[in-house]
Amino acid sequence: MQVEISRRKFLQGSVALSIVGRSSATVTSMFAEDKEPSHSTVKIATLCEMCVNKCAAWASVENGVLKKLDPNPLFPKSKNMLCARGDAGIHALYDPDRLKYPLIRVGKKGEGKFRRATWDEAYSAILNGTENFKGLKQIIDEEKDNRSTISYCAGEGMGEHTFTQFMGDLLGSTNFVNHSSICLKTTIKGYGLTLGAYGKADMENAKYVIMAGANRAEAILTPDTMDMFKRTRGRGLKLIVVDPRYTNTAVHADKWLGIKVGTDLAFVLALTYVVLKEVLYNKAFVHKNMNGFERYKKHILENQYTPEWAEKITGIDADTIKTIARDFMAHAPRAIYYQGRRTAWSKQDFQLRRAQAIFSALGGGIDVKGGIVFGKKLPLGKHTVEVPIYANIQRRADKKEATFVGTSGTWIGFRNMIIEGRSPYPVRSMFCYKQNPMQSVPNIAKTRKMFEQMDLVVTIDTMPSDTVMMSDVVLPECTYLEREDPVKSFAGVQPAIVLRNKVINPLYETKPVIAILKGLSEKISKPLFEVSMKHDASLKEAVEDDGFDETYEDGNFNLALAYEHTQEEINKELIEEEYGEKAYKTLKEKGVFYPEMDSYFKKISENEYIYYPEDKKYYTTPGGEDKLNAEDTCIDEREIASLKKNLGTHSGKVECYLPVMEKNGIDPMPTWKDEQYTPTPKNKFKFITGRHAQQTQNSTANNIMLLDVMKENYLWINKKQAEERGIKYGDIVEVKSSVGKVYIKAYPTIKIVPDVVFYVHGFGSESSGLTFGYRNGASDNMIIEDTIEPVFGSAAMHETIVDIKKVG
Ligand code: SF4
Known part of the structure; x- marks a missing residue:
């Protein structure tokens, strides 16, 4: 059998794409964009975005103003709880320092001088550059349509997929780095390769748990x-x-x-x-x-x-x-x-x-x-869009920076490769979304150098972070309370599907990330298609044969076509396809859905709920050879x-x-290596860092509700060693490593072993746009050395040796 593939087909690919559009008034008036409730309080089902857990919440809105966030008990994962950060999400919305309109850099990079711009001006600046920086068109042309010259990074969030699919599938870059290599990559890979998946620890039923280094009471409450x-x-x-x-x-x-x-x-x-x-x-x-x-x-x-x-x-x-x-x-x-x-x-x-x-x-x-x-994941329907294929894309550039780099990259390796000139081809631009590499990647001086070296840095964010300060164009996103995000299915023993509704309309001139990408696509698609034509003989031939417009549209180079449907339409389609109209209505109104929820969900006391009957829970993943009956006490x-x-x-x-x-030259079985252990020299300390229950990385550095709970970070130092150095509580000490130094108040304590010092992450921002976060406490990544874990290229953040000196 012969299969004929037309040139047009060859130019096309197809992937699932989640897209978000403007909110529509399709369900109830409380969600309607143009029918803001007035003179009454309405409760809207939403989801917290202040950390990875995505707890379900009810937002109380009075006359278009969000007054309060309360827990929504329907979601088995979050039960009936919002933590302090969840409550403080309200400040993410009403923070006066928020990014309010697009910005274009006018001063030196890093100086923090921008001019206010319209959305159209900002998109034009990204495409064509200004007298201060180059635009996409010139960069991609000079790199002969190698789209991988445009790198991108993203932090965790429900809009992440929307952004990465635009940058990867539609714009065509292979160079993506996310939080994984500065967070949980080694455990995901370690458990994934050993057990097949990371899984979930069933704490509710465990009888013995060893918890090493994981600080659940402080890091994720x-x-x-x-x-x-x-x-x-x-x-x-x-x-x-x-x-x-x-x-x-x-x-x-x-x-x-x-x-x-x-x-x-x-x-x-x-x-x-x-x-x-x-x-x-x-x-x-x-x-x-x-x-x-x-x-x-x-x-x-x-x-x-x-x-x-x-x-x-x-x-x-x-x-x-x-x-x-x-x-x-x-x-x-x-x-x-x-x-x-x-x-x-x-x-x-x-x-x-x-x-x-x-x-x-x-x-x-x-x-x-x-x-x-491992639990079960409730399936969602599919939504697909067509994507273009570019002829000159290169494989990701940081392949050699660790043994297995994978699709999420190695942040330290990627950055160091660029600034040390090891990149196999020039990586000249970065688009940042919901991530602040200037504060989150070890060795800030090197991250600054990377951004200084780049021809174009574009940041999409809600706050004027340190990375915003290093950007050429800044696109203000609305917060999670001002948009509907892609519907999400959470796997688990008690699986559920959840939806984040828009609580209020976007404030100022902000937009959801999908609307930002739609606008950008409309501006850049055709000019960048013309660049592709110059460097892709096959494409040029297609244009000669079929005409410009036809090739452009049929080859899916009109990236804006990916955003024909609103997020509400897509969410509706994904749910109704699998579970029917009633399920979608439930999800929209209650924020949570799972089959049989009506009969399974029961309130049994003031703050206790049953989500699934015991014999319906997924302690064992269906599909294994033996389906277990967890309730059968005879076993x-x-x-x-x-x-x-x-x-x-x-x-x-x-x-x-x-x-x-x-x-690949790696130990096939866990093996201790003396040479991979960093001893602590006499009179020095090993520095460790950690998270705090009232701060989400550095994204809450300016959240005054949370700063009210914890004002700044302190250096934990063993009490005996502090006494030997004459260091008392509240003294200012200098903490100095091979890559930087910070000044921070001391907290001598018996609660830390000798030769180790600690302070919590999320403080010490250098962005003057943050009224409360600016130079508040000390930044850990200012002193953490850029040591790499060699197998997957993860950061090794607890290998830094520091000197401690009292200075005030
Ligand atoms: S910040 Fe708190 S309330 Fe929000 S998702 Fe995380 S744990 Fe839940």
Whole structure:
């Protein structure tokens, strides 16, 4: 059979694209753009965007003004809770420092001098440049239509996909970097390659949890965090916290182990040694579900990863390690070595996460109640648009910056490659969306250099961040409370679909990201198509044969066509296709939908709810060989855990040994490397950083409601070592590394192990556009060195050695 492919078809591709358009008045008047409710309070279902959890909320709107955000109890993930950051979302909307209209740079880059512009002027500046910077047309032409010369970055959020699909599929760039390599990439990859997916720790039913470095009480105060703490300290869940700091999470734990920074891998290997040596593992589970187990066992035992060996490295005594290993297995399979969130710590992070995953699996706590579960994801319908194909796009530029770079890139590697001239082709521009690399990537001086070097920097944001200050064109996005976002399906034991409705109309001249991209597409599509024609012989021929307009439209080079439908229309289509009209109506009105919600959802006390009956929960992912009945008390838990799984790994089993790593010169099994451990020289300190429950990275640096709770950050320093240096509470100290220095107030405390200092991330902005955030406290990335974890190119943020000096 012969398949004929026309040139026109060759020029086309097709991908699913989520797009957001202007809100329409299709459902109820409360959502109508042109029928703002007056003289009454209405409650609109929305979703918080102040962190990754996306808790469901009710917004009370009075005469077009958002008065209050309350929790919406219908969403199983967020139950009936909004944290302090969620409440403070109201300030994200009404912050007087917000970006209000498009800006075009007129001063020197980084100087913060801009002129107010119309949207059309801003789009023109992006396309054609100004006397101060070059535009897309010139850059892409000079790079012979290699669209990868335009890089892009994005932070986590419900609009991220909309932006990345525009930059990647429509504009044609391959050079994307996101927060992953400065956050959770090593744990996603470590668990993904070992268990098939990162999974979710079933804290509600676990009986034993080891939580290392993950500070749930301070970093992400979600309902499951609170529920977990209700069960610790003799109430059903034994919690072991391993952390160089005695954190607020440690306060709720049954035991705190003050580990030396960067030695967690040695700790897990020693736990594994005890379990293997004493044959404490779940033999049935191991036999059926672990690939390469015998090899791993030999590796651990022969390398003598004994508790005594680990004691010298970690500072945790051997007997404690033995006790924890035995306790863990005694509680398995309801025993979890918690996966962790921001795992950008050390050069050995990837192997650490692999070792944790394998350790949990030894107890059988995978895909089972009380263990690491994968749950179910409710399907959504599809919405597709056609995309163009560009002939001269290059592969991503940072391929050689780590062994496996992947599609989310390596932030440090990417930036350093550019400023150190290692890029295989010039990367001359960056579009930033909802990310502030100037504050979030280690070694700020180098990030500044990268932006200075670029011909065009465009930032889409709501606030005048430090990255906005380094931009040529600034496009003001409306906040999450002023737009409808793509509908989202959350996988889990109790899966649900959620929708963020628009609460009020966009303030000032701001727009949702999709409207911004639509306007930009209308401006740039044709001129950039002309550039493509110059450098693509096939395209030129198509134009000669079929005509300019036909090739332009049929080849999908008119990027604005991707935005023919509004977000409301698309959301409606995605839901109705799968679940019908009634489901969409429910979702629109209540913000949450899952099949049988009407009969399943029950309020059982003032603040307790049932979402799914126990026998309908997805503790085991459907599709495995054995569908478990979690309620069947006749089945012994260890037997449940021993049933054969069908994991998403290469072999379908837990992978103890990874040949793909071996082929690439990486240890196929978790292995401790002395040479990858950074010792702390005498009289110096290792610096660590962390998150705070009242701040979301640096995006809340200016949020006065949250600053009211925590005004600035302090340097945690061991009390004895502070005394030796004459440092008292509130003294100003200089913290100096090889890449920078900061001045910060001291907090001497016994709650941190010696030779380690800490301060929380999210402070020390340098943008003068932030009334409250400007130079408030100290920025961690000003002093964190740009060390890379070599396997996936993640940042290794806990490898920096600093000097501490009292200065005031
Ligand atoms: S945990 Fe807090 S900040 Fe995060 S989504 Fe929920 S309410 Fe918002």
